[in-house]
Amino acid sequence: MMVDENSTGIWVIGEEKEGKLAPVTLELLTIGRQLADSLRQELVVVIIGHQLEHMSRLLVDYGPDKILLVAGEETRYFIPETYSEVLSALVEQRKPFAILFPATYDGRDVAARLAAKLGVGLAADCTDLKIDEAGRFVQVRPAFGGNLMAVIHQPTARPQLATLRPRMVKPNKSGRKVSPSVEYIKPRISAKPFTKSLLRTVREVAEESGNLDEAEVVIGVGRGIGSSENMRIVNHLATLLKAAIGGSRGVVDAGWLPHTQQIGLTGRVISPKMYMALGISGAVQHLVGVRTAKEIIAINKDPEAPIFKVATFGIVADMFSVIPLLAKELEPPAPQTT
Numbered sequence: 001m002m003v004d005e006n007s008t009g010i011w012v013i014g015e016e017k018e019g020k021l022a023p024v025t026l027e028l029l030t031i032g033r034q035l036a037d038s039l040r041q042e043l044v045v046v047i048i049g050h051q052l053e054h055m056s057r058l059l060v061d062y063g064p065d066k067i068l069l070v071a072g073e074e075t076r077y078f079i080p081e082t083y084s085e086v087l088s089a090l091v092e093q094r095k096p097f098a099i100l101f102p103a104t105y106d107g108r109d110v111a112a113r114l115a116a117k118l119g120v121g122l123a124a125d126c127t128d129l130k131i132d133e134a135g136r137f138v139q140v141r142p143a144f145g146g147n148l149m150a151v152i153h154q155p156t157a158r159p160q161l162a163t164l165r166p167r168m169v170k171p172n173k174s175g176r177k178v179s180p181s182v183e184y185i186k187p188r189i190s191a192k193p194f195t196k197s198l199l200r201t202v203r204e205v206a207e208e209s210g211n212l213d214e215a216e217v218v219i220g221v222g223r224g225i226g227s228s229e230n231m232r233i234v235n236h237l238a239t240l241l242k243a244a245i246g247g248s249r250g251v252v253d254a255g256w257l258p259h260t261q262q263i264g265l266t267g268r269v270i271s272p273k274m275y276m277a278l279g280i281s282g283a284v285q286h287l288v289g290v291r292t293a294k295e296i297i298a299i300n301k302d303p304e305a306p307i308f309k310v311a312t313f314g315i316v317a318d319m320f321s322v323i324p325l326l327a328k329e330l331e332p333p334a335p336q337t338t
């Protein structure tokens with residue numbers, strides 16, 4: 001789709017699962033509101049799913065001008081082919097200027113399919129979206145393994161598509177007094193949009209390790225843990241810290257954590273408030289996944305380990321002597337007996 005001067009509106013594609021709104025939707029609305037205000041365009045949020053009546057109540061405080069709820073039996077389950085077809089029809093009809101997706105598994109999947117359908121580019125995995133001094137919408141993302149930040153602007157094709165990593169902005173209520181309009185749309189799907197059938201849905205295998213995208217504290221486990229049996233002490237620490245557990249590729253390759261929990265270039269990119277790296281050397285491919293963590297605490301017995309170059313706090317020690325001390329400090333006091 002080439003440049004169309006009539007393309008207008010910042011669209012946020014929200015994420016909903018089993019009736020719950022993913023927090024990243026509110027982050028996208030916060031940044032979307034800033035973009036829409038700077039460009040004097042309207043902010044539209046689109047949610048695709050099944051029963052969505054309660055969604056507008058959850059979205060309204062975050063400043064959308066319009067809420068589009070695409071609800072129907074056809075979109076009850078997340079099927080990327082269906083979702084991208086629904087979106088592509090809406091986009092062709094309404095011609096937005098830019099579309100923001102969350103850089104989650106689902107968001108990435110649909111964004112890439114939509115870009116291909118529309119014949120436009122996609123700035124994937126952005127860490128910032130803003131209007132530059134020249135008034136252009138620019139997308140910022142790490143490039144070359146995180147060694148430089150690329151600033152991307154698309155002068156011709158519309159809409160401009162971007163995925164934004166979770167936790168890049170704090171969700172902010174807009175304080176606007178204007179009520180958004182709410183529109184219900186029936187999904188329109190062609191007779192045979194895809195060749196797969198959904199037989200059943202399964203939950204992520206690593207549920208007990210927590211959600212790496214949403215957790216404020218993440219413990220990263222490296223090969224220094226030595227064996228899967230030793231994960232026990234990490235699990236205990238994670239419970240005390242209310243942390244999710246991820247790990248290096250070394251640990252995933254060893255089978256001590258499932259692939260869903262791998263952090264880094266070929267795994268997940270996370271942005272927790274605190275990342276605690278236990279027995280992780282800090283290879284560049286791992287660090288790409290944690291460079292936007294607010295604080296990094298590293299425990300490693302090698303004082304030369306590269307992880308210490310990026311750590312806010314570093315402890316040079318054997319993790320097996322430090323973790324029990326930390327756990328003891330964090331454990332709630334035993335009830336007093338009289």
Ligand SMILES: Cc1cc2nc3c(=O)[nH]c(=O)nc-3n(C[C@H](O)[C@H](O)[C@H](O)COP(=O)(O)OP(=O)(O)OC[C@H]3O[C@@H](n4cnc5c(N)ncnc54)[C@H](O)[C@@H]3O)c2cc1C
Nearest residue numbers: 222223224248249250264265266267279281286300301319
């Ligand atoms: C194309 C490509 C993609 C990759 N993608 C990823 C990726 O997505 N994610 C990723 O993590 N890696 C990735 N890697 C692999 C990466 O290069 C490293 O090999 C990997 O991150 C190392 O994992 P590690 O730090 O757990 O292990 P190691 O490098 O073996 O480090 C173990 C660390 O534990 C410390 N240690 C040992 N015992 C203890 C103890 N008792 N107490 C405290 N410290 C201890 C050691 O001093 C050492 O620093 C990729 C590599 C390539 C080539």
